Amino acid sequence: MTCFKMLIDGQAAESLSGKTAVIYNPVNQEPVAEVSLGGREDATLALEAAERAFPGWAETSPWERGKLLSRGADLVRERAEEIARLLTMEQGKPLRYARREIVGSAEALDYYAEEGKRNFGEIVPSSSRKARSLVIRQPLGVAAVISPWNYPVDLLAWKLAPALAAGCTVVAKPSSRAPLAANAFAEAVAEAGFPPGVLNLVHGSGREVGRELVESPISRKVSFTGETATGKEIGEKAARFVKRLSLELGGSSPFLVCEDARIGEAAEACMYRAFSNMGQICISVNRIYVHDAVAEEFADELVKKTGTLRIGDGLDPEVDLGPMFSEAQRQKTKDHISDATKKGAEILYGGLEPEGEKYSRGFFFLPTILDKMDHSMRMMREETFGPVAPMMRFSTNQEALKLANDSRYGLAAYVFTEDMTTALRFAERLEAGSVGINLNNPIVPQAPFGGWKESGLSRERSRSALYDYMETKHIRIGLREEI
The missing domain is CATH 3.40.309.10 (Aldehyde Dehydrogenase; Chain A, domain 2)
Incomplete structure (x- = not known):
């Protein structure tokens, strides 16, 4: 049986414990594949790799980042049928909808490959003739992204793409119950040529891997899609470090x-x-x-x-x-x-x-x-x-x-x-x-998506998501006497 490994510091990695888990098909409960099952120590290794890679990736130009994201999108499309079949077998959705999810995930990479180039700053009017104010946005650091089982590739892609485009490095944790297609997607993206440590993926439970990603001081941003109760718990833990949060939670x-x-x-x-x-x-x-x-x-x-x-x-x-x-x-x-x-x-x-x-x-x-x-x-x-x-x-x-x-x-x-x-x-x-x-799908790539009340915080998709992976900085410049 095929065993899907993790991705840490540019290398396929088995868990330190050697544990694996079997993923079963919801159609007949037959095994589909095994996955290497990580723990807190594996998550720490991935976070440390992302931390080492961050300075270099943050200094890479948006154009270079965009080229890699676009190449990643091409690789995902080339493997769309393979990834879609994995998705159907582990999650259950019909194959034509699985294909649509994979193609849409490639489109997310393409979208932010371009959107990352439009990280515009501002010149703020100054009250003094001897000073000027500039406002710029810079990547905030290591991002931990945690995605669910219902759209395991799509929802990972719409977190991964803006984070990488913004200049953040990433540690991703797909659902431990439907990790196969997400793993194959991340492998395809990584093969575009991202430097080691820029894109990492760790399998495991929320109790161990998820908790380490949220509680570690290394991660500066946590993006989570899932149940409201879990989102509240993540919010409480992240608040101890005043981390940036994106929470896309329950709905009715x-x-x-x-x-x-x-x-x-x-x-x-x-x-x-x-x-x-x-x-x-x-x-x-x-x-x-x-x-x-x-x-x-x-x-x-x-x-x-x-x-x-x-x-x-x-x-x-x-x-x-x-x-x-x-x-x-x-x-x-x-x-x-x-x-x-x-x-x-x-x-x-x-x-x-x-x-x-x-x-x-x-x-x-x-x-x-x-x-x-x-x-x-x-x-x-x-x-x-x-x-x-x-x-x-x-x-x-x-x-x-x-x-x-x-x-x-x-x-x-x-x-x-x-x-x-x-x-x-x-x-x-x-x-x-x-x-x-008069339609049943209000979601498009170029418009922000997120919830009110207990449905979440912040926004995904659009330029809003890009800025959620960035810090805003004001630069005030004193000028010499006029010429």
């Missing part, structure tokens, strides 16, 4: 369907955003609020469209939905559905595991639509992270806005309406970092 995205919405388009957009990747997406539709006048029509359309989705092994090109990632995720989904039905919700579609031998060994679950929901139900208060679409009805836009904002989360929100005034009013008042109007 509302999907508002107004009386004048195009129901067919809204239902299709809702279906894909609720069930893609089996609902295991931070901006997945978690709460659907539909106007009374169109609720029945919307529900019928959503059920009809959901019934066309095909479930199975993600390597099958005909499949739309693979398995869930783990039994724990499936059980949480079942628990939320059970809680909702006990409190009066009605299942319109799904709600159980698919029948048949081909589903017997995997973590499969039918996409599920529920009606007659209310905010006493766990599904409307917590992040299910499963293939559920819970519906609740409203009679006025004011009521819909109040319901949508009644959450401790604020990552994304969606509004479907043909009235642009209504759309803009909702967009301005919804408590979310991203709002999609």
Whole structure:
């Protein structure tokens, strides 16, 4: 069985302990590969390598950094099929979506290869004729980036790329439960010719490797995507060293369907955003609020469209939905559905595991639509992270806005309406970092992405992410007498 090693100081490295872990396919629980399992000592070695490499990398010009990032993107594209198959086998998503993730990750490298060249400073107006003020931005040091299992390559790429473009060195920790594709991605990027120690990757648990990356005084920035509870813990530990933080945490995205919405388009957009990747997406539709006048029509359309989705092994090109990632995720989904039905919700579609031998060994679950929901139900208060679409009805836009904002989360929100005034009013008042109007994907590379409230801190993507890996410096210059 292939064993994936770590990347420390430019070399493939086994863990100091010699421990390995087996990664299993969620389709059938068969082994895919082994991974070298690091600990705190391995993380320390990687941090020290990144610290040694930082001065030289920080002084490298943005153009040289950009060339390496672009070359890394080319190498990732060359290996896209290989990396995508690893991703499908370890995580479960259909291969065509895995390919899309890998290509998008290469695009992240290309984007910051160019954006890094636009690290503009400022000349600040001075109150004195004998002085001038300049403001510049410089890389802040070693960055620790910790990425999750649901989009293990994409979310790593959108951390790695701005950090490297800014002139930081990096120690990455992919999810210990889905590390293979991320490992292959990082290896491809490193082979572009980055100096030893600039890009490091360590496998292992959050309790050991993650903790060392956060608690070590060497790292000056921590970027984490994952659960809110874990993000809070990281924030507490990082605060001891006043480290820069980027936290992209939990979500509970509302999907508002107004009386004048195009129901067919809204239902299709809702279906894909609720069930893609089996609902295991931070901006997945978690709460659907539909106007009374169109609720029945919307529900019928959503059920009809959901019934066309095909479930199975993600390597099958005909499949739309693979398995869930783990039994724990499936059980949480079942628990939320059970809680909702006990409190009066009605299942319109799904709600159980698919029948048949081909589903017997995997973590499969039918996409599920529920009606007659209310905010006493766990599904409307917590992040299910499963293939559920819970519906609740409203009679006025004011009521819909109040319901949508009644959450401790604020990552994304969606509004479907043909009235642009209504759309803009909702967009301005919804408590979310991203709002999609008449579409189900509010994320683009050139716009900042992140959450309000307990959905996180700081922003990823766009120029905002580049600056989050940099320190701002004011330089005041005294001048001689005028000539």
